[in-house]
Each structure stands twice: as C-alpha cells, then as structure tokens.
Amino acid sequence: MKPIKLIITALISVCIGGCSSQKELQADAAIENKVDSLLNQMTLEEKLGQMNQLSPWNFEDLAKRVRKGEVGSILNMVNPEEVNKIQKIAVEESRLGIPLIVSRDVIHGYKTIFPIPLGQAATFNPEVVKEGARVAAIEASADGIRWTFAPMIDVSRDPRWGRIAESCGEDPYLNAIMGTAMIKGYQGDSLNDPTAIAACAKHFVAYGAAEGGRDYNSTFIPERVLRNVYLPPFKAAADAGCATFMTSFNDNDGVPSTANSFVLKDVLRKEWKYDGIVVTDWASALEMVNHGFCTDGKDAAEKSVNAGVDMEMVSETFIQNLKQSIAENKVSIETIDNAVRNILRLKFRLGLFDNPYVATPQTVKYAEKHLQTAKTAAEQSVILLKNENQTLPFTDKIKTLAVIGPMADAPYEQMGTWVFDGEKEHTQTPLIAIKKMYGDKVKVLFEKGLEYSRDKNTAGIARAVSAAHQADAVVVFVGEESILSGEAHSLANLNLQGAQSQLIKELAATGKPVVTVVMAGRQLVIADEVKVSDAVLYSFHPGTMGGPAIADILFGKVNPSGKTPVTFPRMSGQVPIYYAQHKTGRPANPTEMLIDEIPVEAGQTSVGCRSFYLDAGNSPLFPFGYGLSYTTFEYSNLSLASDKLTAQDTLSISFTLKNTGKYDGTEVIQLYVQDKVGSVTRPVKELKRFQRVTLKARESTQVSLSLPVSELAFWGYDMNYTVEPGDFTLWVGTNSAKGLTKDFSVSAL
Numbered sequence: 249m250k251p252i253k254l255i256i257t258a259l260i261s262v263c264i265g266g267c268s269s270q271k272e273l274q275a276d277a278a279i280e281n282k283v284d285s286l287l288n289q290m291t292l293e294e295k296l297g298q299m300n301q302l303s304p305w306n307f308e309d310l311a312k313r314v315r316k317g318e319v320g321s322i323l324n325m326v327n328p329e330e331v332n333k334i335q336k337i338a339v340e341e342s343r344l345g346i347p348l349i350v351s352r353d354v355i356h357g358y359k360t361i362f363p364i365p366l367g368q369a370a371t372f373n374p375e376v377v378k379e380g381a382r383v384a385a386i387e388a389s390a391d392g393i394r395w396t397f398a399p400m401i402d403v404s405r406d407p408r409w410g411r412i413a414e415s416c417g418e419d420p421y422l423n424a425i426m427g428t429a430m431i432k433g434y435q436g437d438s439l440n441d442p443t444a445i446a447a448c449a450k451h452f453v454a455y456g457a458a459e460g461g462r463d464y465n466s467t468f469i470p471e472r473v474l475r476n477v478y479l480p481p482f483k484a485a486a487d488a489g490c491a492t493f494m495t496s497f498n499d500n501d502g503v504p505s506t507a508n509s510f511v512l513k514d515v516l517r518k519e520w521k522y523d524g525i526v527v528t529d530w531a532s533a534l535e536m537v538n539h540g541f542c543t544d545g546k547d548a549a550e551k552s553v554n555a556g557v558d559m560e561m562v563s564e565t566f567i568q569n570l571k572q573s574i575a576e577n578k579v580s581i582e583t584i585d586n587a588v589r590n591i592l593r594l595k596f597r598l599g600l601f602d603n604p605y606v607a608t609p610q611t612v613k614y615a616e617k618h619l620q621t622a623k624t625a626a627e628q629s630v631i632l633l634k635n636e637n638q639t640l641p642f643t644d645k646i647k648t649l650a651v652i653g654p655m656a657d658a659p660y661e662q663m664g665t666w667v668f669d670g671e672k673e674h675t676q677t678p679l680i681a682i683k684k685m686y687g688d689k690v691k692v693l694f695e696k697g698l699e700y701s702r703d704k705n706t707a708g709i710a711r712a713v714s715a716a717h718q719a720d721a722v723v724v725f726v727g728e729e730s731i732l733s734g735e736a737h738s739l740a741n742l743n744l745q746g747a748q749s750q751l752i753k754e755l756a757a758t759g760k761p762v763v764t765v766v767m768a769g770r771q772l773v774i775a776d777e778v779k780v781s782d783a784v785l786y787s788f789h790p791g792t793m794g795g796p797a798i799a800d801i802l803f804g805k806v807n808p809s810g811k812t813p814v815t816f817p818r819m820s821g822q823v824p825i826y827y828a829q830h831k832t833g834r835p836a837n838p839t840e841m842l843i844d845e846i847p848v849e850a851g852q853t854s855v856g857c858r859s860f861y862l863d864a865g866n867s868p869l870f871p872f873g874y875g876l877s878y879t880t881f882e883y884s885n886l887s888l889a890s891d892k893l894t895a896q897d898t899l900s901i902s903f904t905l906k907n908t909g910k911y912d913g914t915e916v917i918q919l920y921v922q923d924k925v926g927s928v929t930r931p932v933k934e935l936k937r938f939q940r941v942t943l944k945a946r947e948s949t950q951v952s953l954s955l956p957v958s959e960l961a962f963w964g965y966d967m968n969y970t971v972e973p974g975d976f977t978l979w980v981g982t983n984s985a986k987g988l989t990k991d992f993s994v995s996a997l
C-alpha cells in the first residue's frame with residue numbers, strides 16, 4: 249500500500265502567533281524590534297525574574313520582589329485596585345518598568361458561570377462556546393486579568409478522572425473545534441484589545457490518559473497515539489494563535505511533560521512554529537524531584553528550560569538556580585533569551601506596555617446580556633437521554649409537580665468545578681426557576697429527600713415519596729456536588745453517590761411519571777436509574793443559569809438539543825469506553841450471551857471467544873453523540889458527488905434531513921468515517937464533521953457537507969502523516985452508533 253504523502257509544512261501558517269493580515273505581520277515585526285531592544289537592556293537576574301510566576305499571599309512581600317524585577321507574572325489576584333497597585337510598582341518602580349501579566353483560572357466563566365466545559369461540548373455549538381469565553385474575558389479583564397489557564401483540551405476517555413469535567417470530552421476533533429472556539433472568545437479579534445485575555449492550551453500533553461483515571465498518575469501513550477489522538481487539539485490551538493501553552497503534571501512513558509523536549513521543542517516549536525509562552529503547571533518543575541526524574545530544584549530548572557519551558561509557575565526553581573547553571577554551562581544564555589523573548593512578546597501583544605492599568609469601577613459582571621448568553625449555553629448543553637410516552641415536555645395536564653432531590657436547589661453545586669469567582673447568590677436553581685417562571689401553571693411541592701448528593705441518611709425519602717403521591721408528576725434532581733469532580737477528585741465508583749439511587753427508585757414505585765435530571769461533572773453510571781425513570785435529562789453542571797434553562801426545557805419552551813460528548817458506560821468496569829476504539833481481531837457479535845444466559849458447566853469455548861464483557865456486554869448505555877429531542881428527525885437520500893477520490897479531492901456529501909415530529913427542533917448531524925484497512929489498525933470510526941440544523945415541525949432540508957480527503961490523513965506505520973489509499977465507509981446520523989452509510993475509495997495519484 250503506497251501512502252499519499254501530504255505536503256503539510258506548506259499548510260502551516262506563517263504566522264501561527266495569531267496574525268492574519270499584512271498589517272499585523274508588520275506590527276509583529278515592530279514588536280520583535282521592541283522585544284530585542286528591551287532584552288538587550290536586561291540583566292540576567294531581570295531575565296530570570298520575567299520567567300518567574302508567583303501566586304502572592306502577602307502584598308508587601310510581592311511588592312518588594314516586583315520592585316526588584318523578580319516577577320514576570322502573578323496569578324490569583326482579583327481585586328482591580330490591588331492589581332493596579334502592584335502593576336504601578338512594576339511599571340514605575342522596577343528598573344525597566346516591565347508590566348506584569350495577571351493571570352487566573354477562568355475556566356467556564358468568571359462571575360457569570362457557564363456550563364462546565366464538558367457541558368459546553370455537549371452543545372456541539374462552537375459559536376455559543378466562543379460567546380461564553382468572550383463573556384468570561386470581558387468580566388475577567390474588568391478586574392485586570394489578562395491571561396486565563398484555559399481551554400483544557402485534554403482528550404478525556406475516563407470518567408473516573410475528575411478533570412474530565414474541564415475537558416471537551418473523548419473526541420480529538422470535538423476538543424479541537426471547541427478549544428479553538430474558546431481561544432477565539434478569550435482572545436477576541438486582537439490581543440491588544442483591553443477585553444482580550446491570553447488563552448492557555450493545557451495540559452500539554454496526554455494528561456487525560458492518567459492510568460486508572462487517577463489524577464496526576466503516569467501515562468503510557470506511544471508517539472503514534474500521541475500524534476493521532478492527543479496532539480491534534482493542541483495543534484489546532486497553536487494554529488488558532490493560542491497565546492500560551494501549559495505543560496502537564498504527568499510523566500509519559502517515563503518523561504515528565506515539563507522536561508519533555510520532544511513535545512515542547514520538536515513538536516511545538518519546530519514542527520508547529522509556535523512562538524507563544526510555555527508555562528509549567530503549578531510547581532510541576534519542582535515536582536520532577538518527586539517523580540524521581542530530577543535530583544533537586546536545580547536539576548529540575550535545568551531540565552525544564554532545556555526542554556523548552558519559558559515560565560515557571562510558583563516553584564521558583566528557575567530564579568533560584570539558573571544563574572549558577574549558566575555559569576556552569578548547563579544552560580545557555582540563548583535558551584534564557586528565547587524564553588524571555590516569548591514572554592515579552594506576549595506582553596507587547598497584549599498592549600500591556602501602553603495600557604498596563606485596568607479602569608475601575610466596572611459594571612459588566614453578571615450583565616443581563618451575559619446571563620442570557622449563559623442561559624443559551626445551558627439550554628443547548630442539556631441532553632435528553634430518555635423520554636418514554638412523551639413524558640416531557642410537561643403539558644397543562646400537570647397541575648401539581650413534585651420537585652425533589654439534593655440538586656434541585658443547590659446554587660453552589662450546580663456551578664461545578666473550578667469556580668473561584670462566581671458567587672452562588674447569583675445562581676438561579678431549577679427550584680427557584682420553576683416556581684418563578686411556571687408557578688402560575690403548576691403548584692410546586694418541594695422536598696429535598698436527601699440533603700446533599702453523598703447523603704446516606706434516608707430519613708427524608710418518605711416525605712419526598714409523600715409529595716410524589718400528591719403530584720401529577722415528579723422531577724428529581726440528583727447528581728454530584730461540585731467537589732466530586734475537577735482536579736484531584738477522581739472516583740473509582742461511578743454510580744450515583746449516597747442514597748440517590750434509592751430515592752429515585754422509591755419515587756418511581758409511586759407509579760407517578762418520574763423525570764430524573766442528573767447534574768454532574770462527569771458521565772455517571774446510571775443504567776438502573778434510567779430504567780425506572782420515564783424521562784431523563786443530563787446536565788453537566790450547568791452554571792449560573794442552569795435553573796431557567798432546565799425549567800424551559802421541562803415545560804417545552806426550549807426543545808433539548810445537547811448530545812453526549814462522551815460515551816456513557818453501563819458499568820464502571822467498561823471504562824475506558826469510547827466510540828473511536830480500534831478494531832480488534834475478534835469483535836463481539838450482537839448475539840453474544842450475557843452472564844445469566846450461560847448454562848451451568850458450559851464448555852470453555854461455548855460462549856464464543858470474542859472481545860466482550862460477560863456481565864456488561866460491549867455496548868454503552870448511551871453512545872457518543874447521543875441525544876433525543878421532543879421531535880424526531882429522519883435522515884434519507886444520502887449521496888456522494890463522487891465515491892472515487894484522490895487525496896487532493898474533497899468529499900461532497902449530501903442528504904435530506906426531515907423534522908418528522910410536531911415540535912420545532914435542532915438536530916446535531918454528525919459525519920463519521922472509517923478507514924477500512926491501514927498500515928496500522930484504525931479506529932472503528934472517527935468524527936469528521938458536525939453541524940446544528942434547526943427545522944420547523946414537518947420541515948425538511950438538504951444538508952451538504954464537504955470534507956477534504958486530506959483530513960483523513962493519520963500517522964501510520966512509518967510515522968508519516970498521510971492519507972493511505974484504500975476503501976472507506978462513512979456514516980451520517982444522529983449519533984456515533986447509528987446512521988446512513990456509504991462506501992468510497994481513495995486512490996494513489
């Protein structure tokens with residue numbers, strides 16, 4: 249099989265730093281001049297100072313160090329008066345007056361909290377995601393923050409890992425599209441705009457593959473998988489002009505990312521021509537001593553900068569040791585100069601030299617427009633997993649509604665992980681929203697049943713059941729408190745915590761229609777709860793406006809359109825389970841016998857020798873890309889302009905999409921491709937395109953998609969990025985497990 253070599257270098261933009269026009273290229277040349285002339289004036293100590301990022305606990309200590317030029321950036325200062333005060337010291341009292349970059353983890357909103365990134369990914373709507381990041385940037389920059397540590401674009405295939413909440417899910421393409429949208433939103437049209445904040449693609453790289461889903465654990469990802477699965481979102485981020493990258497905590501195949509010169513230098517700098525800042529994660533330089541990879545802080549500093557790191561977050565090994573390392577020729581001055589160049593370049597691009605201060609006071613936080621944008625994002629992020637007998641939306645037959653559960657009125661919990669600045673007083677919960685927005689239509693009986701998601705005390709369940717008996721329908725809000733997901737919050741048990749399962753089952757036993765709404769930071773194992781519920785909505789922690797969004801969905805003002813950005817397992821033991829798995833030599837048949845069907849004393853090979861779990865089977869509870877609507881959609885007439893192509897061609901696909909139900913609705917159409925035979929085994933299918941299509945009831949439309957064949961390239965046996973000629977299958981459909989299909993072939997030129 250002769251691979252079709254693509255000339256990818258020619259495709260790499262000359263101006264990956266984000267400039268697009270001739271004018272901006274000239275501006276960049278001007279910036280390079282300024283960077284060089286400033287660099288020429290700097291002492292070695294001042295250079296190392298620029299490479300030092302601190303999280304201050306004491307203003308006076310910080311002020312002293314800023315004055316001496318020992319700090320290039322700070323994180324976690326959010327009071328604008330204080331920010332201006334420290335900036336003034338940097339600009340007016342340090343020898344060269346170099347401004348600080350003030351940074352913060354603004355992950356899914358600053359004050360107005362948007363759905364967690366996993367929920368944003370469920371919208372399959374990059375526009376809404378971009379808008380969310382824009383709102384976050386406007387609110388954060390009003391407090392002087394000009395750098396956020398987001399987006400996190402770690403491909404995440406293991407819900408035991410709490411940080412899956414911060415990711416855009418299991419798929420490289422979805423992470424690439426959503427990450428790019430966030431970068432555009434944070435950075436705006438130009439970094440120079442005072443409301444622009446520098447984005448940070450993190451964590452570079454493979455952090456999401458932590459063994460066993462335990463945070464900070466080692467990863468073992470070979471280069472080919474790295475390039476085919478984990479690197480593409482980061483490549484997209486570099487191409488989108490993401491101003492900074494952050495190294496990850498994990499060691500991959502024995503090399504901690506903070507000292508991995510292969511990814512930091514060979515890939516990021518040389519192949520991708522990246523000229524932004526590479527910052528370590530929090531103390532990840534010094535932690536290489538814990539890894540047993542460095543003898544001490546000095547060794548850690550040397551290994552980090554020699555691998556291509558520019559700035560160290562908080563552990564101060566650079567500033568403490570690199571002067572000596574240079575004297576000993578263990579680090580070159582060119583290495584230091586390059587790092588400082590990257591840092592100064594960003595400060596100039598952000599306009600900090602001309603405009604170092606933030607205007608106070610500001611009125612943008614929780615602006616009505618921001619709340620509305622957050623509501624739209626929350627609406628589109630909610631996934632309808634089940635809707636038997638059209639339980640939803642509630643009709644006017646429902647006069648009394650029992651609102652139950654520990655997440656119904658939990659303003660802090662529904663904001664989700666990584667919320668340092670959003671205040672729960674601004675959160676609108678489902679209980680409040682239902683009462684406020686639909687209180688004239690239904691009488692609401694509220695019973696928590698359980699105090700919080702982990703509550704094992706079942707004393708309140710009887711009251712919840714009694715409320716259910718008095719109601720025409722029940723909506724029960726369960727899930728996870730925000731502390732159960734996010735950094736360092738891994739779980740081995742993915743079932744609903746506490747007595748939540750019992751609560752749902754006892755409510756279902758009343759015979760009343762039960763709608764279960766799960767608010768969580770990951771996909772949980774909810775097979776039993778889905779079985780006993782009439783309808784199920786899944787809402788990854790939806791943020792400030794989650795309540796109104798869910799209320800409008802329950803009552804039919806909004807038709808749900810979210811899709812799963814991750815595969816939902818039937819049992820925890822199926823994890824990691826993801827749709828793009830490779831083809832095995834012994835795929836399971838749909839007819840495999842499950843554990844209870846196996847006769848006693850069955851012969852060793854009688855169950856078939858297939859790749860299969862006897863107890864859980866292979867299929868997920870819900871596949872990637874799954875989500876229902878109050879209406880139904882029909883796909884038909886799939887056709888290809890040509891089914892015989894070369895690597896230079898573009899695949900043109902068209903099909904008819906019809907809304908066959910009685911509600912207006914939005915479908916996320918999805919295109920998947922399978923490369924049937926490769927020089928290495930390939931995924932069973934890969935997402936290549938998606939699009940939200942809105943249709944009125946009974947309306948139909950012709951959908952056209954085009955996919956350059958070059959996008960079927962992958963890193964094959966010879967580690968070349970190529971499209972291998974041969975046969976392919978494509979699917980268009982409503983999720984990764986269903987769709988119309990056609991074959992096509994790609995021939996060598």
Ligand code: BGC
Nearest residue numbers: 323353397450451529530735
């Ligand atoms: C996290 C990063 C975060 C940093 C700064 C670390 O513990 O891994 O994602 O940006 O802290 O708060």
